[in-house]
Amino acid sequence: xxxxxxxxxxxxxxxxxxxxxxxxxxxxxxxxxxxxxxxxxxxxxxxxxxxxxxxxxxxxxxxxxxxxxxxxxxxxxxxxxxxxxxxxxxxxxxxxxxxxxxxxxxxxxxxxxxxxxxxxxxxxxxxxxxxxxxxxxxxxxxxxxxxxxxxxxxxxxxxxxxxxxxxxxxxxxxxxxxxxxxxxxxxxxxxxxxxxxxxxxxxxxxxxxxxxxxxxxxxxxxxxxxxxxxxxxxxxxxxxxxxxxxxxxxxxxxxxxxxxxxxxxxxxxxxxxxxxxxxxxxxxxxxxxxxxxxxxxxxxxxxxxxxxxxxxxxxxxxxxxxxxxxxxxxxxxxxxxxxxxxxxxxxxxxxxxxxxxxxxxxxxxxxxxxxxxxxxxxxxxxxxxxxxxxxxxxxxxxxxxxxxxxxxxxxxxxxxxxxxxxxxxxxxxxxxxxxxxxxxxxxxxxxxxxxxxxxxxxxxxxxxxxxxxxxxxxxxxxxxxxxxxxxxxxxxxxxxxxxxxxxxxxxxxxxxxxxxxxxxxxxxxxxxxxxxxxxxxxxxxxxxxxxxxxxxxxxxxxxxxxxxxxxxxxxxxxxxxxxxxxxxxxxxxxxxxxxxxxxxxxxxxxxxxxxxxxxxxxxxxxxxxxxxxxxxxxxxxxxxxxxxxxxxxxxxxxxxxxxxxxxxxxxxxxxxxxxxxxxxxxxxxxxxxxxxxxxxxxxxxxxxxxxxxxxxxxxxxxxxxxxxxxxxxxxxxxx
Ligand code: C2E
Ligand code: MG
Ligand code: MG
Numbered sequence: 001x002x003x004x005x006x007x008x009x010x011x012x013x014x015x016x017x018x019x020x021x022x023x024x025x026x027x028x029x030x031x032x033x034x035x036x037x038x039x040x041x042x043x044x045x046x047x048x049x050x051x052x053x054x055x056x057x058x059x060x061x062x063x064x065x066x067x068x069x070x071x072x073x074x075x076x077x078x079x080x081x082x083x084x085x086x087x088x089x090x091x092x093x094x095x096x097x098x099x100x101x102x103x104x105x106x107x108x109x110x111x112x113x114x115x116x117x118x119x120x121x122x123x124x125x126x127x128x129x130x131x132x133x134x135x136x137x138x139x140x141x142x143x144x145x146x147x148x149x150x151x152x153x154x155x156x157x158x159x160x161x162x163x164x165x166x167x168x169x170x171x172x173x174x175x176x177x178x179x180x181x182x183x184x185x186x187x188x189x190x191x192x193x194x195x196x197x198x199x200x201x202x203x204x205x206x207x208x209x210x211x212x213x214x215x216x217x218x219x220x221x222x223x224x225x226x227x228x229x230x231x232x233x234x235x236x237x238x239x240x241x242x243x244x245x246x247x248x249x250x251x252x253x254x255x256x257x258x259x260x261x262x263x264x265x266x267x268x269x270x271x272x273x274x275x276x277x278x279x280x281x282x283x284x285x286x287x288x289x290x291x292x293x294x295x296x297x298x299x300x301x302x303x304x305x306x307x308x309x310x311x312x313x314x315x316x317x318x319x320x321x322x323x324x325x326x327x328x329x330x331x332x333x334x335x336x337x338x339x340x341x342x343x344x345x346x347x348x349x350x351x352x353x354x355x356x357x358x359x360x361x362x363x364x365x366x367x368x369x370x371x372x373x374x375x376x377x378x379x380x381x382x383x384x385x386x387x388x389x390x391x392x393x394x395x396x397x398x399x400x401x402x403x404x405x406x407x408x409x410x411x412x413x414x415x416x417x418x419x420x421x422x423x424x425x426x427x428x429x430x431x432x433x434x435x436x437x438x439x440x441x442x443x444x445x446x447x448x449x450x451x452x453x454x455x456x457x458x459x460x461x462x463x464x465x466x467x468x469x470x471x472x473x474x475x476x477x478x479x480x481x482x483x484x485x486x487x488x489x490x491x492x493x494x495x496x497x498x499x500x501x502x503x504x505x506x507x508x509x510x511x512x513x514x515x516x517x518x519x520x521x522x523x524x525x526x527x528x529x530x531x532x533x534x535x536x537x538x539x540x541x542x543x544x545x546x547x548x549x550x551x552x553x554x555x556x557x558x559x560x561x562x563x564x565x566x567x568x569x570x571x572x573x574x575x576x577x578x579x580x581x582x583x584x585x586x587x588x589x590x591x592x593x594x595x596x597x598x599x600x601x602x603x604x605x606x607x608x609x610x611x612x613x614x615x616x617x618x619x620x621x622x623x624x625x626x627x628x629x630x631x632x633x634x635x636x637x638x639x640x641x642x643x644x645x646x647x648x649x650x651x652x653x654x655x656x657x658x659x660x661x662x663x664x665x666x667x668x669x670x671x672x673x674x675x676x677x678x679x680x681x682x683x684x685x686x687x688x689x690x691x692x693x694x695x696x697x698x699x700x701x702x703x704x705x706x707x708x709x710x711x712x713x714x715x716x717x718x719x720x721x722x723x724x725x726x727x728x729x730x731x732x733x734x735x
Contacts, residue, residue: 011040014133015059018045019052019066019075020094025117029065029094035122039129049078056082061089062133065115068095068102076102076109083110090132090181103173113177124174131178164279165192167211167239169202169228171220175244175267179215179275186276199223206232207320211239213279216261218245218252226259233260235323236316238290240282244270262286299373301351302358310372310380314432317370317384318425328425329383329392330439331454333361333399334447336417338377341409349409353416360402364395380439389424389456396420396454404452419446420454428457441465468524474510475521475530483509484534486541487708488559490723491679491701494693497722501558501592503701504542505708506534526566535567539580542591545711547584554719558620560592565599568606574613581617588618594645596624597635612640622679627667636674644671648682648702654691665695672696686725 016033020026026045033041044059046052048070055061066075079091090112095102106114112132115125164187170176176195183191194211196202199220206214206228214232216225229241240262245252248266256264262282265274297309305313317328335357342350354377361371361379370382381399386392399420406413421443429435438457444465446455455461478484488502508516525531542559550556567573581588593614600607600623611621621641628647636644646667653660664680671678680692683702692700705723 011038012130012133013040013042014062014129015042015044016129017052017055017059017061017064018043019047019049019064019070019078020045021047021067021070025067025094028117028120029125032120032122032125036126036129037122039126041129049073052078053082056087056089063129064089064091066091066093066111068093076105076111079106079111080109092128092132112181113174127174128177131174132181163187163190163192164213165211166194166279167202167206167214168193168195169197169206169214169216169220169225170195170244171197171217175217178267178270179244182270182272182275185272186279199228203228203232206237206239207235209237209239213240213242213282215242215244218243218256218264226255226261229256229261230259234316235319236313238286240286242278242282302355302373304358304362304379305370305372307372307374310370310374310382311432313370313372314382314435317382318432318435320384321425324385326384327386327388327427328435329381329386329395330423330425330435331381331383331392331396331399332421332436332439332443333379333381333403334419334421334443335377335379335403336419336452337414338416341414341416345409345411345414349411352409353407353414356407357403357416360405361399364399364402386424389422389427392422392424392456393454396422400452400454417452419443419452421446421457422454423457438462471521471524472528472530475508475525475528475534478508478510479530479533479537483511484537484541485509485710486538486545487710488545488714489701489708490706490718491560491699492705492723494697494700494724497724497728499557499719499723500699501560502714503560503594503708504538504545504562506538506562507708522564526564529566531564531566532570535563536576538562539577543580543584543586546586546590548711549714549719550586554716556587556590557719558590558592560594560620560622562594562624563599565595565602565607568595568599568610569603574610574617577614577619578617589620592620592622592643594622594624597626597628600635608638608640615640615642625681627663636670636676639676641676643677643679643699645679645681645701646697651680651682651688651692651702652684655685655687661691664692668695668697686728689724689728 018026018029020029030043033039033043044055044061046055052064052066056064066078068075075093079093082089082091091110093102093106093111093114094117095106095114096117103114113128115128164183166183166187168176168179168183170179176197180193180195183193194205196205197220202216202220205211216229218225220228225243229243232239232241241260243256243259243261243264244267245256245264246267248264248269253264262285263278265278297306297312298304299306314328314330320326321328338350338353341353354373357379358371358373361381365371365381365383368384370384372380372382374380381395383392383395400418403416403418406415421439421441423429423435423438423442425435428438441461442455442457445461446453485507487505487507489505490499491501491503492498493500506518506522508518508521510516522531525534538561542561546559577591577593581591593611595607595611600611614621620643622643622645623636623639623641624645625647626644627650644667646664650660650664650667654664668678677698678696679699679701680688680697681701683689683692683700683704685704688702689700689704704725706718
């Protein structure tokens, strides 16, 4: 029981003033007072408010029972007046059965409680008096010059720095009054209390994060207060919860802690010091927990949320969106040139860049959104409470505009650029995992496209991504099961009309799809590094084929092999090529290595160094698809090889476009000036052939002469006879 008298085991002595004009009601209260156990009440009566006021000033009264209505005067008004002059004496309003709506008026006026006289019994009256006069609410002086405490502060109540904002979630009025008076005693005028009696509104309010602490009844009507605590904590509520229970036992204690409550108190045992300690402890503990959690959730470099915090926040945002029928947006941001900056200028510059980008991203979103760094240059933003996709598009535009501005990394300014993949919940995903996958798919789909763009997820992207995954799996199997084959396309010397070599072109004999061209899988093989084992196989097979033709006594011709950038970045490639040639005892001049200009440009210095080494070994080096990339004369000058292959798009157009004719003509002239040989790719018509011959092209390759064919179809005739169309005069013959 509440320690009202301060002396445990002894009945509590109280002087109570009853303001009541009705004799019967007075008699009733008098009888009940006698019946109350544990209370020794000295009841004084005043029949009107003036007498009551005088009595209050003269006598040592500890509580006041005020009839709601004396004649034409209102008990509520009386309470309000007393409270207005600073009276802290607990006042309890007595109402009749017909006085509806008194409760709110009474509380608003500052009454400590109200009691319905009809059906009133000793037990209830005793309880209310005990609560009202517990040491925490009883003051020595009936009227002190203290401001009233315990006023309800609504949602809009402005809290001061020292204010204690308490959310009381309690469906029992008596317990409400008890707790309120204890709190009022502890925090005085700094108490800003809000009382909510039912589960759902209480949860909504708790989630708004406006209070310092919540005190929750274990029983809330048919529901359990712990369920509310659990739900609130799950939805990210950081406020500490103190649970009030009717009785205490170890099980409830454990259950409360597991639900996320900071403390639990047994109602009958609560005193002001106990409650105060519990509240202060709960708040401090939650603060410390939050600080620790923040440390564990922050990316130390940028101060943004880290991967763990991001995941928690996303889960929570989706749970809230489900409850509120709102939407969530997820953006994944890929910095286009971070790696280049890091590699070129060092890690310190990279760190500066990441910090700058982090603060720009933060400035682009609302405080309620979350910007996180997942690691490296991977950034992500969770946008909560999204209206529609158009809002997300606006935000993405804003971010891209920021990303376009140069970043100062100390010694200079660099351009980074970014691409963004966006997914929307619930349109594009049904859970946190799938929205991450969707945003990632959208970002991936945007890669390789114009830098500085954003892409919304579409189901089509998903199908493509799934196709790629399937393709990659199949490719791995193809390597294991040797489903690859090399086709060879003849290259013809325009001055002799004879075969001078082949280009080896990769084909995939897919068990179901049939023959698959490299356009379908080379790019993916490069991204997944599968190109390395494939490239080794191509080189090995080419060398084996060269040796086989040699052993069959065919005239020696070269075979050109396509290399990708990824293969060039492989440190052991030079040694591998050298050893393979040696194993088949081949003259290095029989091998040609083709690389495209754009592949060289990925790492020009390394590429040139490697190509020079190949040239020094005697291997022919060709620049493939010339004219489609940057095609600067400087690159051409620095090129360590001997052959330039003009891309087939120019060859195709020489018949129709003057511009293509001009380009081909000047390309040929330019390469000859640099002492390089020119191969024209994709020759399909005699008109093209004519043109190329008239402009001194050295070598041709194309369907007009032969499509790429398997080794089994290459016979002595191909090696030994003229391969140009019959009607076509040879350069030598023309000369
Ligand atoms: P590329 O190196 O430019 O090869 C020439 C492509 O043009 C070949 O396509 C060839 O079949 C095609 N072609 C040749 N003559 C004509 C013609 O007259 N008309 C038309 N329309 N096309 C013609 P393919 O075999 O589909 O190869 C495409 C690309 O795949 C190649 O372009 C090359 O970049 C790459 N590739 C092929 N094999 C390999 C390989 O073993 N390794 C690597 N890394 N890439 C390869
Ligand atoms: Mg090629
Ligand atoms: Mg080519």
